[in-house]
Amino acid sequence: MPKDRSELTKSKNRSRHDPLAADEDRTARILTKKKLSSKSDKSHSASSQKFRQKLLQQVRKQQKDLQGEHFLDQNDSKATSTWSCDSSDSDWEDTYEEWNNINDDLDSRAHSNSDEELLLNHQLVDGASSPHSTYDRLDQAILEKLEQESMSCTNAMDTSDTDFHHDHCNVSQCPPTFHYNAKVIESYQLIAKLLKNYTSGPLPKAFKIIPSLINWQQILELTNPAEWSPQATYAATRLFASNLNEHLAQTFYSLVLYPHFRENIRNNKKLNCHLYASLKKTLYKPGAFYKGILFPLCESNNCTLREMAILGSIIKKNTIPSSHSSVAIYKLAQLPSSSAVSFFIGTLLKKKYALPYEVIDMVVEHFLSRKKDQLPCTVMWHQCLLILVQHYKEDLTAKQKEQIKALVNARSHHAITPEIRSELASSAKTRDQAQ
Structure with missing residues (x-):
């Protein structure tokens, strides 16, 4: 007896399969979903791990700020490198090339200017002060200026009547005498040791706030600028040149950078590359550069040919x-x-x-x-x-x-x-x- 046609149709449908291309597409979609799910799991775990690491770093940083540990991080480090710079300076390579070319040129002409240098020494004023005492006068100059300000304030107060008048002694003209906490003095003395051996890296936060202080000259004296390393002088010049006005920047240039500039040339017969870059940074305030470095050098009556050539190259190669x-x-x-x-x-x-x-x-x-x-x-x-x-x-x-x-x-x-x-x-x- 023949089979029912409906049963034959059902059996054919059960045995029929999809085309090969459709089957491959289905398999590929399944595999892709599995890969995406595994990647999302991995990325989620990695992002959560990075978040935990950043959180721990922020916690440690806040703890260091509270405990003052950033003053002690590089206290005993030694200056082992003579050439280390901030990678954020795009013109650092050009500065080093200029500095190297100037030193080579000065060395080649060292023996050809003997007659001119004799005549130059002949024209020096007899009473000119020796440049060897430039560093010794640094702290004395700051203290004398502070004493003059305090004396002027005292004299104005003495000449005033019993009724106090602001016209005789203005608060802005007579800054008060600041008395520092022992912890403040100790902190800046530790910063002084750090800057003496500084080569690279971030500056302490307590040092970065000095330009914003009213009594920044007294605080700066606690860091002993005469013993700063050339790298520290460069970092400090960048900081003060960008945060002080022209008049205050002139004071910093004349009391800190100018003695370093002359003393380094005198001791090494050439200028350190970091100090050369510091002089270029002073042109950020051109008026302060002229008043704080160029005019004192010309008025000293003992400017050498090497100092003229180095400072002249900075004026020549930069836009003013x-x-x-x-x-x-x-x-x-x-x-x-x-x-x-x-x-x-x-x-x-x-x-x-x-x-x-x-x-x-x-x-x-x-x-x-x-x-x-x-x-x-x-x-x-x-x-x-x-x-x-x-x-x-x-x-x-x-x-x-x-x-x-x-x-x-x-x-x-x-x-x-x-x-x-x-x-x-x-x-x-x-x-x-x-x-």
Whole structure:
């Protein structure tokens, strides 16, 4: 008897399977779901582990801040590296290359400037103070300034009537005398030991807040800046240059960075690369750089050729606003003539600023003042005069050109004077015609 057709249809449906492609797609989706689930489990466990690690780090950091352990982390470390820097500085490689090229150039010319250096020493003032005592005067200068402020406040209080008037002794003009806790003094003495051996890494938080304090000079004295390592000086210069105004930055430059700059050159016959980078950072406040480093160096009357070359390279290779440089040239021209003054005036004139006529007139008067002087003029003086004539001959008046011609007749140099005469003769245009 034949089978029912419905039963045959059911048996065929049960034995029928899906196509091979569909079966493979189903298998691939199942495997993908398994992989995604396993990855999500792993990522979840890894993220939770990272979160726990970050949480533990924050807890440890807060405990260190509360206990003051960050003062003691690097207390006994030694300065084993002479070249370690902050990787965040993008221009550090350029700074090191400039520093290396300058030292090579100075070494190659060390024996060729003996006559010029003898003449430079001959022109030094007899009563000039020795630069070897620069570090010794650092703490004394800070203390004397504080004593003068306290004395001025005391005198103003004594001259006032029984009724107190704020006009006689203003609070901002007479800062109060601060008495420090023993723990504060101990903490900053530990920071002083750290900065003496500092090579790299973050600075203590107690040191970073010094620029924001009213009595920052007294606190800075507790850290003994005279014994800072070059790396610590660089880190401190970055901190103070970015957080102090121009007037206070000038004080920091003159009392801390300027002695380090001169002492390092004197001891090593070249400047440490970190101190060179520190001088570049001072240009963040150009007015403070000129008042705190350049002017004291020219007024010291004992500036060496090596110091001139290093500081001149920083001025030459970096951009400085013309307003600050114009004032600097004007102030330098008012100083007594010397090799340092002539060198830095020439360096600034080479930058070809659009100088006001008052600045050019002052520079011309500076050179004319040597017409009746009996001391011999250095090569730097003649070179600076040549630079003035080359770049600003059309800004001179006809009278000034005649005065310069008479000057070079009285003060001549066998190689430079003919070039000065040639420059004056090649330009018929004067300031009078432009006006």
